[in-house]
Amino acid sequence: MVMSNILLIIIGLSGGLSVGCGFVAFLSVLGIIPRLSQLTKTHQFIREYEWSVVFSVVFGTWVGLRNIHFDLSHFLLIPIGVGAGLFVGLLAAALTEVLNVLPILAKRIGIHEQILLLLMAIVLGKVFGSLFHWSLFIDN
């Protein structure tokens, strides 16, 4: 009994360790935190940003796994939603950029000044795709 509990603790700890490492590695490759600190000119707080991510991951994991709930106003969901969307938007943009899609496309069809318009196509596509998904698609 004690042995199996110890085994479970070890399995849980090592699983969490590798998932945590993977999460951080993924974030680093996409470079979202440097980008945000560059935009806001707050390079000096990069350590604090790291801690923010770590605390949030631990909190999210715990609350998510234990099904804890609070009885708060549902208007609180609006800032949470905007924040979540912003983060996913940054992720999506970073992925597009890593894959080098836009420079090649712009060169191929010989447009240079209009690259901003192509960017807006992607951005609006994401926004409307997401809205469509939540409002109509899920209904079944």
Add this chain to the structure above:
Amino acid sequence: MASQTHTIYIRLRHKISGTVGQAINVKELAQVIAPSEMKERIETTCVHRIKPEDNTFVVIDAMDLIREINQLYPTSDIQTIGPSQTIIVVTMKKQKFKRVLFLLVWILLFIGSGLTIMNFHEDVAMPEVHRKIYTMVTGKVNDKPLILQIPYSIGIGIGMILFFNHIFKKRFNEEPSPLEVEMFNYEQDLDRYILFHEKQKSESKEHGNE
């Protein structure tokens, strides 16, 4: 007096553009430092006349320039600084903006990116996560928590724009966006490819003529 050696410094430009039939002078190809009476003569020397069969790119080597200058001033000492080749981009009569093609690409990107975000949501089981967050915050159950999901969707757009540092041409700061840096790198790679391959092509052509 005449046999006195003068040093001529030339620095080729990286990339210039020209039209068919235009004569490319040294002045357009490079910056020149030389004694003033020589400088003018050198700068107005024609190195290459763009022919229709040159296609889109012509590469001029520093050696071509040195050969020309050597004919004018055999005793001069020529020093080259900077890039050793110049790319001439031959522009046709104003390339017109392909409206239909552009529209097609725009629609393709619009639909494609919408589809990818939907696939992503399903892949990471986001509907389930949203329902869970709703219950977590309010303590109630809601199968379609639109109050969370509509701000989320708008947030995606803002996040992407933030990343690329564009809000419809307005910028937050002077730094180039990652996309602009990426465009620059891509063009540099293309230029290196052109320098390597165009030169080889023209050299083999010359050998064929001999």
